[in-house]
Amino acid sequence: MGMAAVESHFHVLAVDDxxxxxxxxxxxxxxxxxxxxxxxxxxxxxxxxxxxxxDPNALSTxxxxxxxxxxxxxxxxxxxxxxxxxxxxxxxSAFKNIPVVIMSSENVPARISRCLEEGAEEFFLKPVxxxxxxxxxxxxxxxxxxxxKLEEIDKPLNVAAAAAAVEPEIKDSAEVGSKILTLQxxxxxxxxxxxxxxxxxxxxxxxxxxxxxEEGLSTDRSRPxxxxxxxxx
Amino acid sequence: xxxxGVDRLQADINRLLTSLFHQGVLDEQFLQLQQLQDExxxxxxxxxxxxxxxxxxxxxxxxxxxxxxxxxxxxxxIGLHLNQLVGSSSSIGARRxxxxxxxxxxxxxxxxxxxxxxxxxxxxxEYHYLKNMMHELFQLEQQRLLAAGVRYPM
Numbered sequence: 001m002g003m004a005a006v007e008s009h010f011h012v013l014a015v016d017d018x019x020x021x022x023x024x025x026x027x028x029x030x031x032x033x034x035x036x037x038x039x040x041x042x043x044x045x046x047x048x049x050x051x052x053x054x055d056p057n058a059l060s061t062x063x064x065x066x067x068x069x070x071x072x073x074x075x076x077x078x079x080x081x082x083x084x085x086x087x088x089x090x091x092x093s094a095f096k097n098i099p100v101v102i103m104s105s106e107n108v109p110a111r112i113s114r115c116l117e118e119g120a121e122e123f124f125l126k127p128v129x130x131x132x133x134x135x136x137x138x139x140x141x142x143x144x145x146x147x148x149k150l151e152e153i154d155k156p157l158n159v160a161a162a163a164a165a166v167e168p169e170i171k172d173s174a175e176v177g178s179k180i181l182t183l184q185x186x187x188x189x190x191x192x193x194x195x196x197x198x199x200x201x202x203x204x205x206x207x208x209x210x211x212x213x214e215e216g217l218s219t220d221r222s223r224p225x226x227x228x229x230x231x232x233x
Numbered sequence: 234x235x236x237x238g239v240d241r242l243q244a245d246i247n248r249l250l251t252s253l254f255h256q257g258v259l260d261e262q263f264l265q266l267q268q269l270q271d272e273x274x275x276x277x278x279x280x281x282x283x284x285x286x287x288x289x290x291x292x293x294x295x296x297x298x299x300x301x302x303x304x305x306x307x308x309x310x311i312g313l314h315l316n317q318l319v320g321s322s323s324s325i326g327a328r329r330x331x332x333x334x335x336x337x338x339x340x341x342x343x344x345x346x347x348x349x350x351x352x353x354x355x356x357x358x359e360y361h362y363l364k365n366m367m368h369e370l371f372q373l374e375q376q377r378l379l380a381a382g383v384r385y386p387m
Binding site for chain 2 (some may be wrong): 018019020021023024027028030031076105106126127129130
């Protein structure tokens with residue numbers, strides 16, 4: 001699978017039962033310089049990740065060493081919906097930190113809030129556009145940074161050398177310990193910055209979502225749809 | 234005179250597209266599709282639209298069969314088919330087809346059979362109009378590429 005070569009490229013797992021939509025989302029993601037794996041069901045997505053599903057037809061292979069930076073899934077799918085998939089991912093200890101994005105062609109406010117409450121990072125109305133995908137970069141960066149941070153802590157020599165660069169002369173192991181903690185907290189601000197950026201994006205996103213929710217409420221309930229017949233003819 | 238041929242064809246393409254946007258047959262989502270086409274997928278728009286045609290025709294055939302059945306009652310199935318059509322039509326920027334599908338869907342939600350039959354007729358009409366326009370567009374595009382001397386795997 002060539003894991004070592006993938007440094008600055010994000011790997012996205014796209015889930016949609018429509019082959020048409022899969023082709024579109026794949027192209028959009030490729031244009032955003034992402035590596036893409038597409039599957040046509042929630043079950044296959046879980047299989048790919050290595051989470052056990054209750055599907056008797058699922059292959060019982062051992063979990064793959066796959067780094068997925070984001071899962072983007074359609075909501076309406078037969079069998080396992082995007083919401084079900086979201087829940088399963090968030091329930092899994094290994095994968096709950098992978099950001100999940102839901103797509104839907106229906107603007108249903110209750111559906112949107114349910115997904116966001118369950119932990120979805122974003123909810124996109126189809127057709128998804130490049131502008132929507134640009135919102136995802138911060139989310140994917142977060143998982144990348146988390147993974148990198150874990151790697152750095154695993155290598156004490158590098159940490160000590162970096163710590164030495166931060167402050168002069170480490171005297172004993174207790175100091176090294178505290179230096180590691182300092183480094184960790186130095187990494188945090190970066191994360192916080194991303195989170196702030198994320199929050200800003202999310203607020204914007206939330207505003208858009210709220211807008212679409214309100215639109216959804218007004219178009220679905222009060223405005224009759226029969227007007228479309230007259231304009232078409 | 235190759236250069237002149239290309240320019241004229243490009244002008245024809247632009248005129249056709251402008252007209253389609255003006256009529257509301259296409260919307261800006263179609264432009265989004267065009268922007269996705271590049272050297273790595275030089276026939277992206279053509280491929281995607283052909284997938285759309287295949288899927289849509291299957292759905293339309295199925296809808297017609299359902300409604301022609303005198304003992305028809307499965308409005309839910311009609312709704313599901315239409316959801317797909319609405320979704321895929323939006324995705325390629327086929328605004329008018331999408332809108333008439335939404336109207337058709339409203340009739341199905343009211344279990345209104347004559348309304349559904351009428352809705353289907355209108356959708357079929359709009360769909361075929363779109364298909365003809367797309368064929369014309371692709372033909373012009375093909376001619377333009379030939380005039381420009383480009384080799385094109387189709």
